[in-house]
Amino acid sequence: MESEDEFLHTYFSHVSQLCYEKAKELVEKEKEPKGSTTSWSAFLNYLQQLALAEKSYMEIGFLQNKHKSFLRKDNSLKSIYETMKNDLRKLEEQNRQSVAPNNRIQKSSKNIIQYINARINLIDLYDKIYNVGLHKQNRHNEILTQIETVIEKNSEGFTDICLTPAKAVFSLECEILEQLFRALSRLQKLEFSPSLALIHGAHTRLIAWENKIQSREIWKLGIFKNSPSPALFQWFQKLKGAVLSKFSLFFHDILAQQTTPNEIRQLCAKLQQDYYQKIITFQKKYDATYVLLLSDQQTLNSPSPNGIIVSYPPRISTSMDLVLKMIADTYSELSMDKIIYKFLSQEQHTYIIATVESTIYLIILFENKKSEKDAYISNFVVEICQNLRCTKTFACLKNTTK
Template structure:
């Protein structure tokens, strides 16, 4: 009996470390010994293939070729749904055998089947969530990240998997959900331009991904000298890219604060790191290409309860009402004091329907004789390019719009669907 439990524990461990072929081999050996009845064996086999497809972002594909002969609807959603139904059926079947060993095995299988039912339901909910994130990424509206974050939290609370034999896959889904939830949390707080909460979310997301990566490294890998082959599924890679993007966005939004609280060498060290996409440098280069322009990131704190400034505010310190005007987050050239009134007026002249990601808003101030081009990056964050005189040409507008989309992060969300 202990040997059977060890086999199940090893099987789930292999699945959690993405060793799907070895997990199938183990199932085949157990099937030969007749300790695994055919129905449960088939469900574990489907579970193994479903996990492989899921972690390789197969949930955005309508079909998967592996089980086309086993199921009429071979989508990943159908696989998990069928798995949930069959496991629920197995969970309620009494053992027909009077053999004590067979009955003991049945007593082990029943709670495992129950736990995998919850696991499959959680997977179905996560598939819905990722599909929603992808559709929002290719959409044209600002995303309500708070709602996405709440959905992830609800999934982790609803499907608790306490059985020790499936501890390995429980850890995987926990690391996945928590890293995603804290990335979404970082995005929510970035939109509010508050530095410390963003840092805490990014730090926690990094720790969860690091724990997950260490568990992956347990699996066997081949080595030739210093070369090492290590398989990381597409979903794990996507979560890492999402976290790296948020770190880069954090560096851009809080660049002024970071340069005041750390050395320029440390800031530039991060900007030049391999995971950074140089958002600050990209913005500076765009500014150079547009002759005689001023580029500014502007934040609107109005109506944001308790906001004082982007830096740390001690909890015991009284917070005044937020400023009643826009705040300059970053600008090139540095001194734009004389342009701030005009920028604020241009921002206020936008109608509600023009404050959307896909809109480029042009505004000419006849009194100042100054032209403004505006893009909405977040609901409260805008990029403003201003130039002297009336400019009818739209030079570099497409490049600025592309930059805003990159900062917004929608290409990362859209990359959930792998390119063919």
């Protein structure tokens, strides 16, 4: 490997390991004497800018500082990447037209432009994920399609050996997103084995990514040894935790058959969200007859013949025909995310119905009259539905502390 190639490979290794200071020092050492304005020195300046942009990216800087107006320059990270891309194109053109063109600048500029395009694609993707969370929508398949497009669009990009470390991390980032959103799609269809395999796939890739950033400089500074991972990596862990928690509720009965009641309680307690315990606590505190998740799609994947996915108390012998009719009658309201209260005066029963996601509903039955103004009930319903849709996790992509 030639010296320039070795330098660039080391630079991208540092950046992919989040060692931004090391990357900066490496560039400084490589710079020619002050006053020199060669194409290589200009190229090195862009590498310094790229390291700063990458640091901001890993701290979820791409959803911050969107201050664009008639009198104010757009200083978003996406705009910074766009400017850098245009500047590298100019440098590439100038180098091509020079008397003695530098082939390494030519090749590297082209590859880095492809890498920046990939970053911009991911920023657009995260922006869409954030907006899905903001508007409490359930569009997992739409997001999954966009993830697949990003992967396909960039599969042949920045393949230069010097950018191998950056390519590896980019691929992991995309694959984790793909696995988790594909798992959410499979969970909607109540597919146990595919969902489990996808969550495990995302988990192993997260470990691989974490291993690549173990040597990052901030961990080596004594008092900062326990410094948290970068914000984006933490968000990925939250997303995996949210999907795993959802899986544990949807397939609670199957998982409970694999172990003892005490062990399943202990395992669920370690999850990001212990939904089953939340349902138990609510049912006991409010003396509900039952709390359950119901699928209105009778498929081979339905955990029970009456469409019940999970319930507490565990065994519900009641026919769900009446509930399914209520869902059908109030479908338009449920699709607008309204909580439906149905009081049947003859039986003195109150049915509360809410949409978790397409074809899956939260049902609560009380053997007395309940008011829509009961904040505890409505808060419980809203919180569990939103958390199961993962919309809170999507919305927390925007780091409000910055």
